[in-house]
Amino acid sequence: MVKRDKSTGIVETRYYTFAYPPSELKLESGERFGPLTLAYETYGKLNSDRSNAILILHALTGDAHAAGFHPGDKDPGWWDNMIGPGKAFDTRQYFVICSNVLGGCRGSTGPSSINPLTGRSFGLQFPLVTIKDMVRAQRYLIDFLGIDRLLAVAGGSMGGMQALQWVASYPERVRSVIPIATTMTHSPQQIAFNEVGRQAIMADPNWNGGDYYGKDLPAKGLSVARMVGHITYMSDVSMGEKFGRKFRNIKQPFKFSPEFEVEGYLQYRGDNFIRRFDPNSYLYITKAIDYFDLANGTALRDVFKGITSPFLIIAFKSDWLYPAYQSQEIARACKLAGIEAIYCELNSNYGHDAFLVEVTEQAHLIKHFLKRLAENYRVAHASNS
Amino acid sequence: MVKRDKSTGIVETRYYTFAYPPSELKLESGERFGPLTLAYETYGKLNSDRSNAILILHALTGDAHAAGFHPGDKDPGWWDNMIGPGKAFDTRQYFVICSNVLGGCRGSTGPSSINPLTGRSFGLQFPLVTIKDMVRAQRYLIDFLGIDRLLAVAGGSMGGMQALQWVASYPERVRSVIPIATTMTHSPQQIAFNEVGRQAIMADPNWNGGDYYGKDLPAKGLSVARMVGHITYMSDVSMGEKFGRKFRNIKQPFKFSPEFEVEGYLQYRGDNFIRRFDPNSYLYITKAIDYFDLANGTALRDVFKGITSPFLIIAFKSDWLYPAYQSQEIARACKLAGIEAIYCELNSNYGHDAFLVEVTEQAHLIKHFLKRLAENYRVAHASNS
Numbered sequence: 001m002v003k004r005d006k007s008t009g010i011v012e013t014r015y016y017t018f019a020y021p022p023s024e025l026k027l028e029s030g031e032r033f034g035p036l037t038l039a040y041e042t043y044g045k046l047n048s049d050r051s052n053a054i055l056i057l058h059a060l061t062g063d064a065h066a067a068g069f070h071p072g073d074k075d076p077g078w079w080d081n082m083i084g085p086g087k088a089f090d091t092r093q094y095f096v097i098c099s100n101v102l103g104g105c106r107g108s109t110g111p112s113s114i115n116p117l118t119g120r121s122f123g124l125q126f127p128l129v130t131i132k133d134m135v136r137a138q139r140y141l142i143d144f145l146g147i148d149r150l151l152a153v154a155g156g157s158m159g160g161m162q163a164l165q166w167v168a169s170y171p172e173r174v175r176s177v178i179p180i181a182t183t184m185t186h187s188p189q190q191i192a193f194n195e196v197g198r199q200a201i202m203a204d205p206n207w208n209g210g211d212y213y214g215k216d217l218p219a220k221g222l223s224v225a226r227m228v229g230h231i232t233y234m235s236d237v238s239m240g241e242k243f244g245r246k247f248r249n250i251k252q253p254f255k256f257s258p259e260f261e262v263e264g265y266l267q268y269r270g271d272n273f274i275r276r277f278d279p280n281s282y283l284y285i286t287k288a289i290d291y292f293d294l295a296n297g298t299a300l301r302d303v304f305k306g307i308t309s310p311f312l313i314i315a316f317k318s319d320w321l322y323p324a325y326q327s328q329e330i331a332r333a334c335k336l337a338g339i340e341a342i343y344c345e346l347n348s349n350y351g352h353d354a355f356l357v358e359v360t361e362q363a364h365l366i367k368h369f370l371k372r373l374a375e376n377y378r379v380a381h382a383s384n385s
Numbered sequence: 386m387v388k389r390d391k392s393t394g395i396v397e398t399r400y401y402t403f404a405y406p407p408s409e410l411k412l413e414s415g416e417r418f419g420p421l422t423l424a425y426e427t428y429g430k431l432n433s434d435r436s437n438a439i440l441i442l443h444a445l446t447g448d449a450h451a452a453g454f455h456p457g458d459k460d461p462g463w464w465d466n467m468i469g470p471g472k473a474f475d476t477r478q479y480f481v482i483c484s485n486v487l488g489g490c491r492g493s494t495g496p497s498s499i500n501p502l503t504g505r506s507f508g509l510q511f512p513l514v515t516i517k518d519m520v521r522a523q524r525y526l527i528d529f530l531g532i533d534r535l536l537a538v539a540g541g542s543m544g545g546m547q548a549l550q551w552v553a554s555y556p557e558r559v560r561s562v563i564p565i566a567t568t569m570t571h572s573p574q575q576i577a578f579n580e581v582g583r584q585a586i587m588a589d590p591n592w593n594g595g596d597y598y599g600k601d602l603p604a605k606g607l608s609v610a611r612m613v614g615h616i617t618y619m620s621d622v623s624m625g626e627k628f629g630r631k632f633r634n635i636k637q638p639f640k641f642s643p644e645f646e647v648e649g650y651l652q653y654r655g656d657n658f659i660r661r662f663d664p665n666s667y668l669y670i671t672k673a674i675d676y677f678d679l680a681n682g683t684a685l686r687d688v689f690k691g692i693t694s695p696f697l698i699i700a701f702k703s704d705w706l707y708p709a710y711q712s713q714e715i716a717r718a719c720k721l722a723g724i725e726a727i728y729c730e731l732n733s734n735y736g737h738d739a740f741l742v743e744v745t746e747q748a749h750l751i752k753h754f755l756k757r758l759a760e761n762y763r764v765a766h767a768s769n770s
Binding site: 124128185186187188189191192193195196198199200202203204205220221223224227228230231234235236239240242243244245254255256258260261262263266267270283287290293320323 | 509513570571572573574576577578580581583584585587588589590605606608609612613615616619620621624625627628629630639640641643645646647648651652655668672675678705708
């Protein structure tokens with residue numbers, strides 16, 4: 001389905017290890033942690049005045065590989081339909097960066113990384129990290145890349161939380177913000193779904209208090225966690241359309257094996273997940289998401305006080321995991337702070353997954369939002385010179 | 386909170402074992418099974434012409450103990466707020482019956498019962514049972530109680546499915562139907578949530594292929610299943626109101642133990658569930674629910690063809706597990722069959738749990754529906770005599 005001529009082509013993951021002061025990151029908990037590595041990819045070219053950089057932020061199980069192909073791969077990066085020549089994030093015009101989060105398991109330092117003090121994987125010795133910590137680590141990467149001000153920070157789900165945290169932590173470093181299918185505050189229902197996933201992992205005896213590296217993995221627990229996740233990413237309608245009540249063609253006698261298509265799909269997705277995701281990373285990252293509370297008691301009018309970067313806020317009608325009212329709350333906070341904010345609620349049956357698959361309208365909105373930003377920048381730059 | 390003077394008082398569970406032909410029940414699968422026992426309770430008195438009997442049908446984890454108190458218990462039966470003197474199902478006027486379903490673990494024959502052929506619990510030797518089978522077993526109980534025609538069959542959730550199956554299987558035995566917060570067909574999303582619960586149970590090594598009786602129980606797996614269930618029984622709003630983002634007062638160092646109130650609540654409810662529910666019953670009953678498809682390819686206009694019993698159909702706006710559109714579909718099928726059907730969608734923030742806790746309006750509707758039925762019966766009976 002993906003046409004290679006509209007792709008960024010063959011790409012490569014790079015690694016940035018903090019090797020200059022601060023070699024340790026001061027975490028929100030007060031703990032100091034380091035050295036640490038962030039895996040990242042870039043697409044397109046940074047222009048001469050370094051004004052065309054866009055930072056893409058990934059969701060819970062995403063990684064640095066957002067677009068293009070790794071050598072030998074059949075499937076492209078996770079947002080390839082949005083990043084590339086002529087796409088929403090047009091790599092002919094913009095320099096696009098994506099990094100795997102701190103705490104992750106796809107090249108960035110996380111609980112599966114080797115603890116230099118012990119020579120073994122951190123496991124639960126890894127410190128608690130927050131969305132703010134993830135963003136702080138990314139800031140050093142952006143420094144390293146020599147970018148003073150990002151044209152945009154953009155992402156869906158947990159990526160949207162990072163985008164919001166970016167502008168809250170470093171307002172002078174962010175020219176615009178594109179939070180998609182996300183929230184300013186994780187709700188108890190959202191926490192509850194994450195907690196079920198964590199409990200499923202920790203109920204697996206192979207989890208062993210987080211110390212399973214080099215041994216049998218808590219694959220069944222992680223699989224159940226992933227299954228819960230998948231239900232929340234889809235919608236009642238999209239599940240109805242995709243599976244209905246269709247039965248699979250199975251021959252074995254009845255012993256509670258998956259019979260319905262939907263059961264087979266969930267089991268397949270659950271079972272495969274262990275090949276690419278570390279269960280402890282799942283614990284740490286879901287916890288970071290649950291802690292996320294940008295307002296944290298602040299009055300709504302003060303959440304974005306002093307920020308001037310425009311927002312493009314996108315929500316999807318059938319997304320019940322991050323319902324539209326949470327995006328409306330972001331828009332309300334923007335308006336109260338006098339920020340220029342566009343709020344768009346898109347029709348889609350895909351539920352939360354819509355931000356990954358419902359491309360056409362989303363791409364149109366982003367393309368024009370970025371175009372106007374870039375034009376405004378050129379006008380301002382020309383009149384200043 | 387419960388006033389004992391408005392209660393049915395001390396009640397007792399009874400047991401009916403099929404001891405006359407058919408001593409075996411022919412199951413929908415074709416298999417024959419028996420002898421079998423149903424646990425049941427009754428409240429109020431059967432009148433002289435046996436026209437005041439109402440059958441209450443319970444949900445997934447319910448049991449025969451719907452009202453009143455067992456000796457020494459602090460808490461009454463699960464629908465005590467709806468069954469009793471002056472309540473929705475007024476025990477001064479009606480003879481109310483509730484039985485534990487076939488496949489259950491609260492006194493009726495189920496996978497934890499002793500298989501007479503082996504002297505050990507059935508485990509997965511227990512046959513697959515369906516909602517139709519549950520209803521067929523109940524019919525023998527109703528025969529045994531000497532009731533030719535029930536004034537009403539009523540229940541929420543899986544109880545509603547049984548009510549629908551009752552009128553479909555035995556239209557001449559049912560004078561009216563009260564399906565609450567239920568569906569004619571389990572949707573793929575609903576199947577998916579049940580499947581996650583089953584996978585969590587079966588992922589627990591203590592489950593041991595269903596053979597755990599007298600050994601360590603798969604308590605952690607069942608706990609995760611129950612946690613998923615609880616999220617789906619509540620609503621985003623009710624979780625927000627009950628828990629918010631409140632933290633629990635815990636002292637131990639951070640090791641992914643429950644910190645948020647909502648996490649503690651889920652864990653508490655999950656951990657306690659093993660004391661009253663058999664994990665294999667959870668597998669069998671959720672499977673029966675998933676198989677439920679009253680239409681099963683039949684055109685909507687033919688689903689209730691030939692049925693004349695009036696329906697009172699109740700749904701709750703915030704119920705996202707059994708959304709109102711599924712109750713509307715029942716009402717539509719009634720109207721197409723020319724059945725007198727009242728459809729009421731009640732405001733409540735409690736989600737699916739509303740059928741258990743949102744009493745006032747629900748009771749009002751049911752009371753008046755039953756009153757009119759009883760009056761119509763008296764008028765018809767008087768003119769016939």
